Amino acid sequence: MTKLLNSVCCILVLMVLMACAPSENRLTIHLSALKPLPAQAASEIMPLRVSVAAVISPRGTAESYRPLLEYLSAKLDRPVELVQRRTYGETNELVRTGAVDVAFVCTSAYITGHEDFGMTLLAAPEVNGLATYQSLLLVPAASTARTMADLRDKVFAFTDPISHTGRVYPTYLVERMGTTPDAFFSRTFFTYSHDDAIRAVASGLADGAAVDSLVYQFALERDPSLAVQVKVIHESPPFGIPPVVLSPDVRPQQRVVLSEILLGMRDDPAAKPALEALGIDGFVSIDDSAYDTARAITPVVRPNAS
Secondary structure: OHHHHHHHHHHHHHHHHHHHOOOOOOOOOOHHHOOOOOOOOHHHOOOEEEEEOOOOOHHHHHHHHHHHHHHHHHHHOOOEEEEOOOOHHHHHHHHHHOOOOEEEOOHHHHHHHHHHHOOEEEEEEEEOOEOEEOEEEEEEOOOOOOOHHHHOOOEEEEOOOOOHHHHHHHHHHHHOOOOOHHHHOOEEEEOOOHHHHHHHHHOOOOOEEEEEHHHHHHHHHHOHHHHHOEEEEEEOOOEEOOOEEEOOOOOHHHHHHHHHHHHOHHHOHHHHHHHHHHOOOEEEOOOHHHHHHHHHHHHHOOOOOO
């Protein structure tokens, strides 16, 4: 028995010594020889999804924002995808569900989205040194109307059901007279873009419309003939400008990166074509309180008003 135990011990010691000894057949891995993993194909990179509310017509939106989207793609080294919808409400739904990461929305759409699901501000465009805009009441150049009261029993074009300048503010003017758009106008309709509302007035399809002052000025620059086809008979007080917003699903790190890119555009020569296409000076930080003047009239407008 003692001899057997001694034999077993000898075998175990021999096995340990063999394991510790160097061997020509042992696999050796040199870290310097490891090859990097293959780069992720561009098609596999998740694009940054951006939506632009149809403040201008869809074609105009694509044309105006394409240089900005290309700029963002180059800065992020990531594809950027434009996702368009017909109405402001549909754009808000894209933000709410996380179907898009970034959106350019109207003032009332931001107020609604912020209250309903936590839509957050990223930045705001600045035009001529200001981050505000107005609602302009337009009529055909030959019209004798001088105020909203003169448009009673006329045809009126709204832009979008939740557009601040194109529906909320003109409805507010009507309701201050103790009536509603349905009772005040002979007929109303939605154009779903401000440039189409301007054209509706210019062509005589509508007797009046209220539009975004920034879009109006941009439209006149593109088509100076509009200046002799329509005229402005009323200007609203200034409101916080339509902002750039984020889905609540966007990570804080991504928010910081996007903010730095947008805020740095005015000092980047490569961003000049994008800013010129949008007709803006650049982007600035903006606080939620900038939209308090718009909030002050929004509750006054009855939800079911046209």
